[in-house]
Structures are given as C-alpha cells and as structure tokens.
Amino acid sequence: MTDTSNAVPKPSHHRCETCDVRHRAICAAVDAEHNDRLEALVSHHDYAPGQVIFEEGDPAEYVFNISQGEVRLYKLLPDGRRQVTGFLIPGDFLGLITDGAYAYGAEAIGPVELCCMRLSGLERLLSDMPPVRERLLDMSRDELAAAQEQMLLLGRKSAREKILSFLLYRQRHLDPTGRDASVDLPMSRTDIADYLGLTIETVSRTFTALRDEGLIELPNPHHVIFPDMDAVRDAAEAA
Amino acid sequence: MTDTSNAVPKPSHHRCETCDVRHRAICAAVDAEHNDRLEALVSHHDYAPGQVIFEEGDPAEYVFNISQGEVRLYKLLPDGRRQVTGFLIPGDFLGLITDGAYAYGAEAIGPVELCCMRLSGLERLLSDMPPVRERLLDMSRDELAAAQEQMLLLGRKSAREKILSFLLYRQRHLDPTGRDASVDLPMSRTDIADYLGLTIETVSRTFTALRDEGLIELPNPHHVIFPDMDAVRDAAEAA
DNA sequence: CGAGCTGTTGACATTGCTCAAATTTCGTGG
DNA sequence: CCACGAAATTTGAGCAATGTCAACAGCTCG
Numbered sequence: 001m002t003d004t005s006n007a008v009p010k011p012s013h014h015r016c017e018t019c020d021v022r023h024r025a026i027c028a029a030v031d032a033e034h035n036d037r038l039e040a041l042v043s044h045h046d047y048a049p050g051q052v053i054f055e056e057g058d059p060a061e062y063v064f065n066i067s068q069g070e071v072r073l074y075k076l077l078p079d080g081r082r083q084v085t086g087f088l089i090p091g092d093f094l095g096l097i098t099d100g101a102y103a104y105g106a107e108a109i110g111p112v113e114l115c116c117m118r119l120s121g122l123e124r125l126l127s128d129m130p131p132v133r134e135r136l137l138d139m140s141r142d143e144l145a146a147a148q149e150q151m152l153l154l155g156r157k158s159a160r161e162k163i164l165s166f167l168l169y170r171q172r173h174l175d176p177t178g179r180d181a182s183v184d185l186p187m188s189r190t191d192i193a194d195y196l197g198l199t200i201e202t203v204s205r206t207f208t209a210l211r212d213e214g215l216i217e218l219p220n221p222h223h224v225i226f227p228d229m230d231a232v233r234d235a236a237e238a239a
Numbered sequence: 240m241t242d243t244s245n246a247v248p249k250p251s252h253h254r255c256e257t258c259d260v261r262h263r264a265i266c267a268a269v270d271a272e273h274n275d276r277l278e279a280l281v282s283h284h285d286y287a288p289g290q291v292i293f294e295e296g297d298p299a300e301y302v303f304n305i306s307q308g309e310v311r312l313y314k315l316l317p318d319g320r321r322q323v324t325g326f327l328i329p330g331d332f333l334g335l336i337t338d339g340a341y342a343y344g345a346e347a348i349g350p351v352e353l354c355c356m357r358l359s360g361l362e363r364l365l366s367d368m369p370p371v372r373e374r375l376l377d378m379s380r381d382e383l384a385a386a387q388e389q390m391l392l393l394g395r396k397s398a399r400e401k402i403l404s405f406l407l408y409r410q411r412h413l414d415p416t417g418r419d420a421s422v423d424l425p426m427s428r429t430d431i432a433d434y435l436g437l438t439i440e441t442v443s444r445t446f447t448a449l450r451d452e453g454l455i456e457l458p459n460p461h462h463v464i465f466p467d468m469d470a471v472r473d474a475a476e477a478a
Numbered sequence: 479c480g481a482g483c484t485g486t487t488g489a490c491a492t493t494g495c496t497c498a499a500a501t502t503t504c505g506t507g508g
Numbered sequence: 509c510c511a512c513g514a515a516a517t518t519t520g521a522g523c524a525a526t527g528t529c530a531a532c533a534g535c536t537c538g
Contacts, residue, residue: 078476085390156320397526
C-alpha cells in the first residue's frame, strides 16, 4: 500500500517537516533545523485492522508515534479478561516500558500507520536534546492525569455515567474546538466495554437507553450525534 | 513537634545527606556535592492525621516529598463519591500538576512529615541538573504503569481479587525483600473501599471471608498476617 | 465509664452480568 | 448492484455479585 519500494524520496507525509501530527508528538520538541537527525532515526510501518503491534511483556526494541489511525492499549488477566487502558490517536506516543518490556499490549483498531524509532535512537535523542525529555515528561504528566480520571470513572461511576463520560471525553479530545457535535467510534462494543469495565450487553443497552431519551442519535453503531451538547453535559454530571 | 525553632542546625533527618528516603526520592539524582543547593530549596512540614495537604484544583505552589507517614490521593465527583487514586509512602513524590493546579487532593493518613519545595525551586533544579528530570521521568513511568495495573483491577477484578491484589501489592511494595509475611493497613476501611471501587461493607465482608478461609489472619483491622504467602498468591491468580 | 467513631454483620434491593436468541451491519463474490 | 454469510450488535429473561440500609460490636479517648 505504501510506495516506499522505489527510489523516490519519502512521500511528503513521511517527512518530519510536513508531518501532520508533529505538533502533538514528542517531535514538537525538536527544532526544525534538526529534522534531518530525526528523520534518520525513524521509519514507517503499516498495520492492518486488528493487527497486534506488540504484546505486554514483549522485550521492547522500538517506541512509536501514531501517524494515522487509532490504537488500543490493553492488559490481560491470565483467564483472558481484558482491560483496555486507552485509545490512542494520531500524534500519541506508544511504548511505555518497564524493565525492558512493554507494560501493555497494543493493537491497531482500523488501518494504522506508525512512525517507529529504535529505543537506542530515542535514548540518543533524549541525551542530545534536553527539550525532548522535557516534552516526554509533559506528555507523561498528561497521561498520568488522564489515568487518574479513568480510575475515578472505573471505580465510582455508573454504566450510564461511564458511557456519557466516554463520549464527552472523545468529543473534546478529537475536536478540541468543540465545533462538531458528533463522535466517531471506530472501536467495537467489546473494546468500549473493556475500556469502561462493563460488558458489551450493558454498553449496548446503555446506548439504546440514551438514544430513547433523545440524548444521542445513533445513525449506526460507530457514529454518535449529540442533538444537544449541553443536555449531554448536564446528564453526565447529574447521574 | 519538630524542633526547628531554636538556632541549632537542622535535625539530622532534615539533612539531605542523611535523609532516610533519599534513595527513593527525586533527590537520588542530585549528586552529594550539591546537597547544599538542595537543602537551601526545601523545608519540612508536619501534618496531623486526616489533615488536608492540598485539594484538587488548588493553585499549585509547592511540590512535596514524603519524609514520614502515608498519604492518600483522591479525586471527587460533585456528589461526593470519592476515588482514592493511590497511597503514597515515604520517598514518594507528591504534586502532579496540570494547568497550574493540583490534579488530585492529598490528605495525611496518620502523622506525616513532608519535604516541601517551591515549584520555582523544582524548575530551577530541573534546568540546572538534567539528571533530575531524567529521574522524574523514570518515576512518572513507574507511576503510569502502576496506574494501568490499577485500571485492570478496577475494571475487571472481583471484590475478592481486588482485596487480595491490594494486600499482595502492599506487601511487595512495603517490603521488597519479601521477608515479612504481614502488612500494615494504616488507612481506614473507607479509604480501602474508595481505592478499590467497593463499599466498606464489601471490604469488611471480604476480609472476614478470607480470614474464615484461613488465607489471612486479622489480629486487628489494621494488620494482616499471611500464614501462607504462596496460597495467597495462588488465590489472587485463580479467582 | 460513657460517647462516638470505626468496623462488622445481617437482610434486602439493585445494578450490571450471563446465557440465549433475534437482528443488523458489512464484506465478499456473483 | 445485489445476494449471501459471517460477524457485530441489540434485545430478552433470569441471576449473582455487590450495594444499601440498619443494627450491633469493639476500641479509643475524654
């Protein structure tokens, strides 16, 4: 699908200079004049829907940045129960490592393109360019805050609140301007259930209930429209 | 309680050089020769049991390191429901900040002593001593991994598994050598419930059930003894 | 010694889960 | 473009784990 096989220079979306997600990625901390250094360290890779990127516990050789598509992170229990710990979007960093191994599994939700860097490359970058470490720390801080918000959701919210919080979070996260009163859900109901600590049946029933109340429209299972954003926000607060 | 009021030099446990928790704290990244710089930036403060250290959303002026005692972190919903996002022990860093405000509330569980540093001081430290930022990033990484483990617990484990995981985690965390087959629980049942996403009644019943099964002994509500560590580990895995 | 707090136990209610079946969606091939 | 089949989603009925409400017990501190 990619045309990297011929001798032509990298396609423009593989040039750091013109990278769509640069401003969200750790790359934002590299000044433009060092783009060539950065480019020398990365390569791009495509993943098919559902494809495993790495599994929890795999020895970590690479870290990634998402160029296109969404990725799910998850942890498993020995009996197969799964907790999805996050959905990542273009620009997000991928590859939390503890003791040399990945701390979670990662799979492509739809078609995904990753910008890959050897761990050694990242380490060189970190030691040569201090702002990169600062950037990584800032991103970790945000991730940690998000993780705690998710703990609040998992531990203390009802199914209805979980779904509403999830929808609102996605809405804000995907469209920070808040212009578009709709949300795409490329992931399956199973993914959503495993993210919110529910079963697929409860997720489905809750969507139906919200639709019947008129809080959301569901033209199809992967698209939600908010007829009245404020009503949704009120509902998420209240109960 | 502290004797900082007279002209005598700082008590030895306030000297960075002899600090009990230095090796666990961010201070481990400061070389010994710069101890004086570090000491100039910090002051110590005592907190009574239950005392609020800061609340979520407070404008953040200080960051802290725990010298003595345990601290609970928590987030609240508007109606008062609470999620305890972590219990901190001596050496832990305290003060996750997003947009200039604390991302969670923090309260002393028992008597607590904190080593406090102005945010401006930390920032100076970060820019003057690169290893400190590296250290902070490493600690964030560990925290993030712990947060995801907690999501797995909150979203996918039964009450029984939650309690067992909690006890085993504490045992390992507080005594990494694994020598002592017992755990102190200075926090209340309410704290434990809010940490595990349960009610106090369920926590209490689960402790009782584990005692009746012989998996744990409960000489009093704040102390747990494991007659057979391995049996507990098996039980935590199994169901 | 008594009040009040914390923890435990009991009875019952409820949310969300399990198992099962119907329906819709979507990719594939004709 | 349409038909088919597999997979995903929705819906239904019953149930179980955990929550709620209430009473009791054990400790601690005045």
